[in-house]
Amino acid sequence: MDNDEPQEPKQSNELRERALKRTPGGVHSNVRLAGSREFIRSAQGAWLYSVDGRDYVDYLLGQGPNFLGHAPRQVVDAVFRACRDGVIFGGQHELEVRAAELVCEAVGWADKIRFSMTGTEAVQAAFRLARAATGRTKIIRFEGHYHGWLDNVLLANRDGRWGTASKGQLPGHLDDFVLLPWNDLDLVADALARQGEEIAAVVMEPLMINAGVIEPKPGFLEGVRRLCDQYGIVLIFDEVISGFRLGIDGATGRYGVTPDLATYGKAIAGGFPVAALVGREDLMDRFGTGEVNHSGTFNSSVMATAAVVASVSSLIDDPPYERVAQHGKALMDGLLDIGTGYELPLRVAGLPQAFHVSFGDAEVTDYRTLQQLDLARYEKLASTLVDHGLWVAGRGVWYVSAAHGQRELDAALTRFDKALASWTSR
Numbered sequence: 001m002d003n004d005e006p007q008e009p010k011q012s013n014e015l016r017e018r019a020l021k022r023t024p025g026g027v028h029s030n031v032r033l034a035g036s037r038e039f040i041r042s043a044q045g046a047w048l049y050s051v052d053g054r055d056y057v058d059y060l061l062g063q064g065p066n067f068l069g070h071a072p073r074q075v076v077d078a079v080f081r082a083c084r085d086g087v088i089f090g091g092q093h094e095l096e097v098r099a100a101e102l103v104c105e106a107v108g109w110a111d112k113i114r115f116s117m118t119g120t121e122a123v124q125a126a127f128r129l130a131r132a133a134t135g136r137t138k139i140i141r142f143e144g145h146y147h148g149w150l151d152n153v154l155l156a157n158r159d160g161r162w163g164t165a166s167k168g169q170l171p172g173h174l175d176d177f178v179l180l181p182w183n184d185l186d187l188v189a190d191a192l193a194r195q196g197e198e199i200a201a202v203v204m205e206p207l208m209i210n211a212g213v214i215e216p217k218p219g220f221l222e223g224v225r226r227l228c229d230q231y232g233i234v235l236i237f238d239e240v241i242s243g244f245r246l247g248i249d250g251a252t253g254r255y256g257v258t259p260d261l262a263t264y265g266k267a268i269a270g271g272f273p274v275a276a277l278v279g280r281e282d283l284m285d286r287f288g289t290g291e292v293n294h295s296g297t298f299n300s301s302v303m304a305t306a307a308v309v310a311s312v313s314s315l316i317d318d319p320p321y322e323r324v325a326q327h328g329k330a331l332m333d334g335l336l337d338i339g340t341g342y343e344l345p346l347r348v349a350g351l352p353q354a355f356h357v358s359f360g361d362a363e364v365t366d367y368r369t370l371q372q373l374d375l376a377r378y379e380k381l382a383s384t385l386v387d388h389g390l391w392v393a394g395r396g397v398w399y400v401s402a403a404h405g406q407r408e409l410d411a412a413l414t415r416f417d418k419a420l421a422s423w424t425s426r
C-alpha cells in the first residue's frame with residue numbers, strides 16, 4: 001500500500017458512522033477518543049492493517065500488551081487449544097496453578113499471586129489488602145502516575161491543581177490519598193513525619209511510564225523502601241506497564257528494590273486481558289482466609305491462564321529483551337537525528353523498551369518538570385505521524401515489541417522523515 005498519498009478512508013468512515021449510532025463516541029474506552037479514526041482490519045507482528053488498505057508500524061501496541069507483537073503464534077495457539085476443553089469452570093484447574101507458579105518464579109521475590117482481568121482491579125485489590133493489613137486508610141501516591149480509571153485513582157491536573165478527571169466521579173473518594181510530586185525523597189519523609197501512622201501504603205509506577213517515561217532518581221526507591229519499613233507501610237509497585245517489558249523481573253529487577261505488593265498486566269499475557277497482584281505471603285494470605293475479599297467471575301479463566309503460561313514461558317525460553325533494547329536504541333537515535341536534520345528541538349528520552357518523544361529541553365525528573373516541555377506541539381505532530389503510517393499515541397510514549405526488527409526500523413525512520421518533511425513545510 002502507499003501511505004504517501006492518503007486517500008479518503010471510506011470504509012473507516014462508514015464504520016465510524018455505524019459505531020457512533022450504537023457506541024458513545026464510537027469507542028469503548030475513553031482513552032481512544034483521542035486516537036486515530038481509522039478502523040483496523042488485522043494485525044500481525046509489529047504491523048497494523050486498516051480496512052482502507054493502509055498499514056502502520058505499531059509503536060502503541062494496544063497501549064502496551066502486545067509486547068510479543070500482534071497475535072503471537074505460540075500464545076494464540078495455546079489459548080485456542082486450551083479453550084477447546086472449556087473456557088471457565090467456576091472451579092480450579094491445572095493451568096492456573098502453572099500460571100501462578102510461573103509468574104511468581106519469574107518475578108523472583110513474590111510468594112503468592114491472584115489474577116484479575118484488568119490492572120485497575122489489581123491495584124484496587126492491593127489497596128484493600130494494604131488497608132486490611134495495617135488497619136490504616138490513607139495511601140501516598142504521586143503526580144502523573146496512572147493507576148486505573150476508578151473514582152479513587154483517576155486524577156486530572158487543571159491549571160496546576162489536581163482533582164477529579166471526570167464528571168460523575170465522587171471527589172470524596174480521593175480524600176484518602178496524599179498526592180506528592182514524585183522522585184523527591186525529602187517530601188515523602190516529611191509527609192511520613194507528619195502522618196506516617198495513618199498511611200497504609202505508598203503506591204507508584206517504579207519507572208513512571210505513563211507521564212514521560214521518567215526513571216527514579218538514584219536512591220529514591222531505596223529511600224522509600226526504608227521509610228515504608230520504618231513506618232510499617234506497605235510498598236506497592238504498579239508494574240502494569242513496566243512488568244515483563246523492562247525484563248522478566250520488570251522494574252523491580254532493574255532497580256533492585258523489592259516492594260511488598262506489585263501489580264502486573266499488559267505484557268504478562270501477549271495481548272489477552274489479564275492482570276495480577278503478587279506479593280508477600282503474609283499479606284496475600286489474607287485473601288485466602290476470606291478476611292479480605294477479592295473476587296471476579298472471569299479471574300484466572302482458561303483463556304487468561306493459557307495466555308500467561310504461553311507468554312511468560314516464551315519470555316523465559318527465548319528472551320527478546322536484548323533485541324527490543326537494540327531496536328529501541330536505534331529508533332531513539334534515528335528519530336533524534338532526523339529531527340535535528342529538520343532543525344526541530346525534538347526530545348527523545350526514557351528507555352529503549354518504552355520511551356517518550358516531545359519538543360523542548362528540560363531536566364525532567366517528575367510530572368512538574370515534564371510540563372516544561374512542549375507536549376501540545378508533539379501531540380499535533382503525532383497525528384501527522386499516524387497519517388504517515390506510524391501508529392503512535394499523542395501523549396508521546398512509544399512502546400517497542402519483540403516483533404520489531406530491521407524492516408520495521410527502516411520503515412519507521414523513512415515514514416518519520418516523510419512526516420517531518422510534510423509537517424515542517426506547512
Ligand SMILES: Cc1ncc(COP(=O)(O)O)c(C=O)c1O
Nearest residue numbers: 118119120146147148238240241
Ligand atoms: C501503571 C498502570 N496501572 C494501572 C493501569 C490500569 O490497567 P487497566 O487499563 O488494565 O485497567 C494502567 C493502564 O494503562 C497502567 O499503566
